[in-house]
Structure formats: structure tokens, C-alpha cells
Amino acid sequence: MNDKKWNLQTIVLYGINGVIGSGIFLLPGSAYDHLGPASLVAYLFVFVLVMSIALCFAECGSLFEQSGGPYLYAKQAFGDFFGYEVGVMKWIVSIIAWATMAVGFSTALSALIPQIASPVLQKTIAIGIILTLSLVNLLGINIMAYLNNIATVAKLIPMLVFVLGGIWYVEGANYTPFIPSDLTINSVSTAFIIVFFAFTGFENLGVAAGDMENPKRNVPLALIISMSFVSVVYFFVQFNCVGILGADLGGTKTPVADAMGHVWGSNGLLLVTLGTLISIGGLNIASSFNTPRCAQALAEGRLLPKFMMKNNKYNVPYISVLITGGLAILLTLTGSFVELAAISVISRFSQYIPTCIAVPVLRKKNPNHAGYKVPFGIFVPVIAVVASLWLLANADLFKLAAGLGAMILVAPLYILMKKYSSVENSRP
Secondary structure (H helix, E strand, O other): OOOOOEOHHHHHHHHHHHHOOHHHHHHHHHHHHHHHHHHHHHHHHHHHHHHHHHHHHHHHHOOOOOOOOHHHHHHHHHOHHHHHHHHHHHHHHHHHHHHHHHHHHHHHHHHHOHHHOOHHHHHHHHHHHHHHHHHHHHOOHHHHHHHHHHHHHHHHHHHHHHHHHHHHHOOHHHHOOOOOOOOOHHHHHHHHHHHHHHOOOHHHOOOOHHHEOOHHHHHHHHHHHHHHHHHHHHHHHHHHHHHHHHHHHOOOOOHHHHHHHHHHHHHHHHHHHHHHHHHHHHHHHHHHHHHHHHHHHHHHOOOOOHHHHOOOOOOOOHHHHHHHHHHHHHHHHHOOHHHHHHHHHHHOHHHHHHHHHHHHHHHHHOOOOOOOOOOOOOHHHHHHHHHHHHHHHOOOHHHHHHHHHHHHHHHHHHHHHHHHHHHHHHOO
8 A cells, every 4th residue: 555645845845836826927917907006015914814724724634644625623612513614515526626627728729729718629638637647636635736836837947037037127107106196996896706716716725734844734734835935926926917007907807917928928928828727737736636635635534425535545535536527527517617716715714714813712622732833812813804804805795695595505415425324333
């Protein structure tokens, strides 16, 4: 049996890969539309808000050796029902996100190869991606770690080239006036939400803790390192886009590509296009690894059938991998990704808020734990909860209703699973 664990370097790269995606290649123009050059400030504020939430995840993660992430934290702090809600929603959202990213990859590829632009070919490619990654996943965590490291480093190359090389082409006049004259509270909140969602994905880091070396130490440390790195990269991507394109940044759908094209011509455009493909491909790799382990963690907690936790000779939950991949493939055939994605947006906060509230609860239950502790008492968790509620209050009403509706719909399944577990436990 192959039971080699991920080291800190691999965990950090996994965290970076899970956050940096196609959003940063498309984000700067939208943020500029609402705040102009002051969009740079949004990154600083959102960094503080996201780090507050990430630190709560870091403290909770330092208490556990096993996989599970937000589900495990909620379960230990508030009981099986809340753990079930968080865990099942995470699994559902992760499946939807994986299917969407698989189709996103084929869509981005069609921009480079127009011959595959038809919906049938794009869905065929998306299904091929899910099938291939599921099969690779079945061969063991070392292969997944290897692919994850390659994808993370490869996607960072064009981004770092842009950050380090583009800074020499910025023009100071493009940062004035720094604050738009028509700035409104609505513009500020909208920009904050846009930027905030570009940082999401860090919550996945603790999901596969059971496959990592010394997770009580390495999960919180990797969270802090990876999110700090991502924040610096994001800030300078925005800084360069503003400095190179100026007012032309507003309204563009491919801001980084436009900025690179402005500086380095067609070669710059090609580099960013390849970076986008690698970025989305990297997220597909991360999803193929962590999404089945959401189901495995729920099965270990007796909230999904126990056959979902069975491992093959490579210590991989093969039934969870096959079922998750099959459901993702079915979703690629429905074509309803836009509607389903609305649920994933709000349901992320069903992981953030319980985890932040769990910090003081788990401290009381484990007063002498030697793991990482968020500084300043409960101040940081309170800030994180308030920030999350503020973002929810400013979310689209349809997305809010869809997210809450999904949580209500899965609630009755909890009763069925409890009965199933009782029957299983009563068998000789």
C-alpha cells in the first residue's frame, strides 16, 4: 500500500492552486468598473477579511488529523446535523464547480482552437477531462500531488511574468484621479464582493488533511503562506492592469490578456491564454482530488452510506471517486450550469460562518490544545462572521434564495441517513 503523505511544500502549492483560477485573469476590469484606481484598496480590505476567515479555518484545522475540513469543524462544534448540512452542501457545490470548470476549460480551449467551438465537442472534452482525472485519482495521491505541483507552478509562470515584467510599463497618470467622483456605497460593496469571490477556495485545504504530513501544524501554516502569497500576486496584477491600460481597463473582459498584448503583442496574448487554460486545468485537478474526499469524510461520520469510504490498494476512496465523477459528468450534460452555480456562490458561506463561530466553541471544548490559535481572542472570528453576513446581505436575492433553499432541501436527508446508520449498526 502506498501511504506517503503530502509535505508542507505540496500542501502550500495545493492551497495556491485551489484559489488562483480563471477569475484573476478576468477580474481586474470588473473591479475597475466600480472603483477605478481605488480598486487597489479593495484588495487590501478583502485581504484582511479573507485572512480573518482563513485564520479561523487555520485554528480549527490545527485540532484535527483526519480529513473533512469545514464539515468536521461544524460537526465537532455543533453536532451531526450542522456538520451534515455543511458537508453535504460542500460536496454538492464542489461537484457543480468541477463540472462547470471542466466545461470552462473546453470553452477557453475553443478560443484557441475555433474548430471545437460546437457545444457537442465542448461537452465531449469536458467529459473526457472528468474521466481522465478520475482515473488518475484512482492511482493514488502521489500522482495527484505531482500533477497538482506541475499545474500550480505552470499557471504561476505567466502571472509572475506579468507581475514582474509589466511593472516597468505602468504609467503614473493612470492612477489619477484615484477615487472616482461618482463613487457610491453600492459601488464599494459590489467591488468588494467581486474581489472577495476571487479569493475563495482556501476552505478546501483542510478537506484532505488525512493525506497530509503533520496536518495540525501544516494545514494552518499552509493556509497563512498560500493566502498571503495569493494576496500579493492579486494586488500587483491589479496594480499593473491599472497602470498599463488606465481607463481602457474598464469594461474589458480579458484585462490581463489585453495588458500583456499592449506590452508584448501577440506573444503576450498567447502566454495569458495558455495561462488561463493551465489555471482552469489546475482547478480541475484540485477538484478531482478534494471533491470525492468530501463524500468520504461524510461517510466516515455516518452521514453517507459507509461504502463511500472504502479505499483501494492506493488508499484512495474509489467508490467516492467514481460516484463523484459520474455526477459531475451528468451535470455537464444538463447545460444548467448558470442556475446551479448560483447555489455554489451562497453555499460557500454555509462553510465560512459555521467555521468562524466554531472557533470559540472548540476552544471551550479543547482548552489545552497545543495547535494554532487565532490572536486577539474572539475578535478575529467576530470580524469574519460580520464580514460574511455583510457580503450575504449584498448578494443577489436569487442567489441567496437558491443557496438557502438548497440547505433546506437536503435537511430531510439527514433523518434518512440517521435511520440508515441505525439499521447498519444493528446488523451483526
